[in-house]
Amino acid sequence: MEFLPHNNKAVDGQHEREAQFLATDRDVIVIGGGDTGSDCIGTSNRHGAKSVTNFELMPKPAEGRTEEHPWPYWPFKLKTSSSHEEGSHREWSILTKEFVGDKNGKLVGLKTVEVQWKKIPGERPQLIEKEGSEKQWPCDLALLALGFTGPEKSLPEQFGLTFDARGNIKGENNYQTQKASIFTAGDCRRGQSLIVWAISEGREAAHQVDTFLMGKSTLPQKNMAGDLMAV
Secondary structure, X not given: OOHHHHHHHHHOOOOOOOHHHOOOOOEEEEEOOOHHHHHHHXXXXXXXXXXXXXXXXXXXXXXXOOOOOOOOOOOOEOXXXXXXXXXXXXXXXXXXXXXXXXXXXXXXXXXXXXXXXXXXXXXXXXXXXXXXXOEEEEOOEEEEOOOOOOOOOHHHHHXXXXXXXXXXXXXXXXXXXOOOOOEOOOHHHHOOOOHHXXXXXXXXXXXXXXXXXXXXXXXXXXXXXXXXXXX
């Protein structure tokens, strides 16, 4: 995303703000309800946006832990940040279908549809669009802060790879799929997580790929780093 880095550098005095990255007097729609989306909301408010609307594809979470997410699993609770409290309209279970432009190609609106998630035992929930729920929203600045709902399946399916119950690509402890020459790591293997996990899994997978190709590897692993720290 260009919006937040540009603003951060402007605040730091590295350059002047450019008009295309300003939310001042604009109808802003932030697509994505995570931390990045929250940062976009706060920044837009500080710029003096005309309106700030936040779209989230997933249903509105409960305010407390539910039976579906018992301890010690992560509690998917409603999160309201200080940026939300500064001012924004939040929409849940909504899917953006089209970016609408004027005759000059300038963004003037977004077309959306309401959605619901159909639970299927043993499979990933299916996204169902609600008939008659189409709507067009005024928008002349759209900020994409989309989250992650699972790896794209078209390419893995072409290679004959399989998925677990959460929709992630199945991988063994050595990050190898059922296809010996194909490995998986990070969000594709363990699901949405933090960047530190992506770095860790990438390094571990690199070690396993090197071992597969060369018979052995000198690339570092987590247990190797632990041994060095112990020494």
